[in-house]
Amino acid sequence: MKKMMTIISTLVLATIATMGTLQAAPDWSKAPAKKMTLLYPGTASLEWTLKGVDHSGAKAMKGGETCAGCHDKEAADVGKKIVSGGKPDLEKTAIKVPGSIPITVQATHDGANLYLRLQWKDTKSTGAPKMDEKNQVKVAMMIDAGKVDYADVGGCWASCHHDLRTMPDVDKNAPNHAKAKALDIRKNGPTKYLKESRTSITNKEHPWGGWDKLKSGAEIDKELKEGEFLDIVQYRSGAAPRDGYVLDARRMKEVEGVAEGKLEGDTWTVSFTRKLASAEIGDHKIEPGKTYHIGFAIHDAYSNERHHHVSLGHSLALDNAKADINAVKQ
Structure with missing residues (x-):
């Protein structure tokens, strides 16, 4: 009996010790x-965006000049004009x-x-067809550590190109390219990439x-080793979350625990958890005293690929009230 009580006491103490190491909810x-508008x-x-005759x-x-600095207050109007067909080039x-989604x-x-x-x-429900029947909502955030061109100006816009899948200049022969498999190019074309990974990009002639x-x-x-990439995490309402990065392509894998979400009443709540000092390939270390660039994208109402709502690019920092998004320590 005494031996049994000792074993139980040991198990209880071990359980308490383990519980003490669990992360408390913020x-x-x-x-x-x-507050921002996507x-x-x-x-x-x-x-x-870089072609003056169009933009x-x-x-x-x-x-x-940042996209938010110019369009932040008119983002809803810009989006409304695009979805109404008032910008036929877009x-x-x-x-x-x-046209827009206000978020907090x-x-x-x-x-x-x-x-x-x-x-x-x-x-x-908008009456639009369901492009991704498995996921009512997908939410992604991308973080730049100051080494990706235009990420400081427009956030994840740095990864959006005219020749991606479902975009106007997509190359229908891309799946036949020698590196199609390595770049995860499926039948509908390339995924996101950064100009840093290419010898050149152009907007002169289509x-x-x-x-x-x-x-x-x-x-x-x-x-990649020098941090010239966008760190990306994605929540999916009908599948496991994904974590990865964008450089030569969008490279992601399913990782439990990095994102969660729920719909309560008429409000969606999606949260992300990232180690500050992660050693994973494709994760930026988030350090005090540094400012990062962050962008968000929401695929809502079962939308997919380019049919999403995006932020204009904002700053993120730890315990810095000057940043757009100030992560205060608890």
């Missing part, structure tokens, strides 16, 4: 809230999706993990972009 009431961009690729802000972008006809973003950290939470009102102008494997490996 107190979101103590996390600053940032707009529907149509086919506004990086190449389009009046091209010169400002090249000079370092969407040829009117489509049944909202919060961030906090505990010295070991970064936590981000997004909340928005559910988009009611096709715009440069998906097939790949640098050598050694050059791309070097860029």
